[in-house]
Amino acid sequence: MRILIVEDEVHLAEAVTQILKKNNYSVDAVHDGRTGLDFALSGIYDLLLLDIMMPELDGIGVLQKLRGKGIATPVIFLTAKGEISDMVAGLDYGADDYIAKPFSTEELLARIRAVMRRRGEVLPEDALKFGDLELNTTTLRLAVKGKDMKLNLKESELLELLMTRRQSVTSKEQIIEKLWGFDSEAEHNNAEVYVSFLRKKLTFLGSEVRIGTIRGVGYVLEVNA
Template sequence: MRILLVEDEEYMAQAVAQVLEKNNYAVDLAHDGECGLDCGLSGIYDIIILDVMLPKRSGFEILKILRQQKIFVPVLMLTARSETEDKVNGLDLGADDYLTKPFEMQELLARLRALARRRQEISLPSDCSFGDILLNSHTLSLYCGSQSFKLTLKESQLLEMLMDARGGVISKNRIIEKVWGFDSDAEDRHVEVYISFLRKKLKALDANTTIETVRGMGYALKAGKEQARCFKNESAGLSSPTWLC
């Protein structure tokens, strides 16, 4: 999951980003409103953490433009001010949640998990499953039947993109922007290497779901004929595993 953090206090932004990365989030930083707006308009982010008081453009301005442009990524507003009027203004403009500085990192992580669950309920109604595979993006685990593999963070992000597309084609450029970052120097060969990694793991799991190459366009998931598998579901945080068939 890729997060955009728009925060002009660079020391604080770096500290928050380090904690988020340790919790398996990919993070891009923007330190002023203009840069934050440009990044937000790219549409590559799963969640945006947006400070209210920013140079060049305020968080409120950024949020208003994003919603006008039909970009409905979940937005968590940060502010040093606790006035009710500010919170109401942000929520009315389309913010999904609000956090007042200073805050505890555990609270920020909990709010991000809640926003991520809300996003998955909308975009991935089958609990991150496609064909006969299931992805737990929180634990970076890929399941097929009773077998499972631990993925790397980039493998999980790439596979989540393909699952989110529900069989649609995702271009290499889009994958680079989403998985490596907006300003990354990653190239097509990086995508090809990670696609190869995922294909090997799907084959090792004896999955019927495959990653198809669509020449000149990109990649897409294809479900095989046998889709009725049971999945071990640990994403709900239950003390004993449940099974989805």
């Protein structure tokens, strides 16, 4: 799961980034609304943590522009205590929740889980399932018929992407954007390497699921008949 933090308090953004990374989220952080909007428009994020008072473009403006373009990415506002009216306006414009500064690690993580639950997403502590695969995105453990092993973070993120897209084809560009970010210098061979790693681990676990290649298009999960 990839989260974008848009927060002009750099130290706070860095602290939240570290908290989320320790809990196996992929995170990008930017420090003004205009840059945040550009990143959010990429469509690669599962959730936005959005400050209200920011330079260039405030959080309400960012949200309005996103919703105006039909982008429904869940948004949690980060608000100061004196911004109640702005918070209410944000909810009216389509924000999913808010959290007042200062906040605890436990509250932040709980709010994220609650928003994703309401949006119908699989929660980080729950297992994703496809065929005989069961992936726990919190512990990064992949289980197949009682046999399991730990993946590294990028492997887990890749498998999560393929599993949530089910039997849709996922391009190398989509993999790079989701795992490394849309402005990353990662190349197609980076995606190919991690696909190869996963294929070997699926084989080792004896899974009936394979990662199929659609030449010139991308990858898709398939269940062997």
